Amino acid sequence: MTQNAPDRILLVDDNPAFRAALADSFAIAGLEVELHEDGQSALASLSGTLPGVVVTDLRMPRLDGNDLFEAILARDRELPVILMTGHGDIAMAVAALKRGAFDFLAKPFMTDHLIASVRRALETRRLVVENRRLRQAALEAEQASPLLGQTPAMVQLRDMIQRIAHTDVNVLIEGETGTGKELIARLLHQGSPRRGRPFIRVDCAAVTEAMVDDTLFGTRLRRGQIAEAQRGTLFLDGAEAMSPLMQGRMLAIAENREMPSPAGGMVPVDVRIIAATKKPLAGGEGTTGFREDLLYHLETVRVSVPPLRARRGDIALLFNVFLEDAARRHGLASVPMDAAIETCLLTGEWPGNVRELRNYATQVALGLAAKRPALSSRLGLAEQMDAFEASVLTQALQNHGGDANAVAQALKLPRRSLYARLQRLNIQPAVFRASPSRKARDET
Incomplete structure (x- = not known):
């Protein structure tokens, strides 16, 4: 499986001036963009690292946006695709929405509308990637020991x-x-x-x-x-x-x-x-x-x-394991973790610890997410910020195999600042480094 770059935008349009103008708008918004003049060039790029979202025009020479969308569906149905259309192509764009396209915008459109749609797509993609990572981590953890956790x-x-x-x-x-x-x-x-x-x-x-x-x-x-x-x-x-x-x-x-x-x-x-x-x-x-x-x-x-509040970096992993287990036991389809659930996991106090978390996962699997625990009323802003920061750092360390230098570069932090944060939150990069036996297994 290829790695994912969830913050990168693949922009495909055959009009050089329009393409350059959109690229400038994305740069001003602080978004990383990769430019392509046609669908065939974009499709070749997809043989490497997948982007976070694809923004493509429909009408293009050689390989048009509709064919590019079909190729992306075959590659990864959860990769968001935003279509840009002329008025005559709206019916085609609506049909693409029914097949799974994320959004479409009819030209001419306000650039702010495109930026807003792209940000929503990037957040959707981030959650997809996180759910996949958690499922893989859960599988590895269950194989190693039923006592789950990577903190x-x-x-x-x-x-x-x-x-x-x-x-x-x-x-x-x-x-x-x-x-x-x-x-x-x-x-x-x-x-x-x-x-x-x-x-x-x-x-x-x-x-x-x-x-x-x-x-x-x-x-x-x-x-x-x-x-x-x-x-x-x-x-x-x-x-x-x-x-x-x-x-x-x-x-x-x-x-x-x-x-x-x-x-x-x-x-x-x-x-x-x-x-x-x-x-x-x-x-x-x-x-x-x-x-x-x-x-x-x-x-x-x-x-x-340790109670859950002392190992918040494990909460999402445990929740994903319990959610998959509940869906399997009750014969239900898997439920992906959304932003509301993620917020609840990060800020809840979980006084019932793993047992309470398992019950919540069962409620989510059964479609009873409205009964999720209320956000903590006793957790101060500093504690909530620490919990969120610990979750981000733990995820980054897992993604980069415990390589603190790579994490510092990915999070755009000076190394000294990163190490200070890790020390304050009692997170040890060495824990996330693959053992020699596991590394050998991964390379085979």
Whole structure:
């Protein structure tokens, strides 16, 4: 697939004076333009980098604008084409609109009208290119790990999971609601030597004091959760909600590696304990009332999962994955991300984190975009600007493979200014550089 230059305009007209006048107007408007005198020359140019929009006259020698439009449709149906017509060609232009042309203007027209139409087309093309990039990035991310994200925080999190998964240490996972704590617990289990044994989840908030012993140790008629998890992983979800009795029972298991049997006596326990909590387990006299001695057993390794607001550069990628998944599950056509959705993604606070984002993607796929979350009322202008800036920089780094020099040139920034912005927003260019194995794969 060829790369796209979403800000470049391909202008095609056989009248030199008219072509030069339009080129001057585009230059004054700050738009980059490439000039061609006929459709055949323009079509040859399309064998390289695709432009952001094509503006073409209909009546031209050799290859006219209508034939050029048909050739562009065969190449990329989402490349915007604006037609310039004489009054006698309006019927032809309307027919082209029905086949997918972006717009047409009847000569003579005000240059401002053409500039406005071109700007709309460029924005449309930018969103098309961004959606394609996100789909490709989502495919690569899903193949690499179900824990999606390309920001430094998520790269570091995946690296940590990989380093500790094969060990047998207990792990405490901290993260707000909806951040994917259970997914991380399952990844730790799947990457461990215990992967062939059970992964047993215990909802600590649902275990009352009266249910603790039966739930953990079982009865004469039913095996307990710890027996079910033997030689596997015991996942304590919502550990902050454990009752004092349950904390005491888990402490005895963690310390002694044995438990009472319903038939009498003690039996050995061989489980790896992974606990997850929505709030810090203070221990001792902390506000959670959590036992400090049990905390020390659970937090051999502590894993902190960042909320979405701390990794805004991942939001569009995650949303695109969830949107495609929702469309597939409900048998619907894919919905492209538009400007309104993009604004919502950049400025929303997402207190429900990944779970809330997934729900929003489902609403969009079902045509319920009117129910999208309201823009943040607590996010200040500076924070909104930072979120937008981080998104632009992250996208540019992804497009240029982490090459900061290329990004500085593309964004027309001095290198010193670019590095200062990256440092302030905690964005590391190295994260976006292809690994040797991936680079070799891309070159084959």
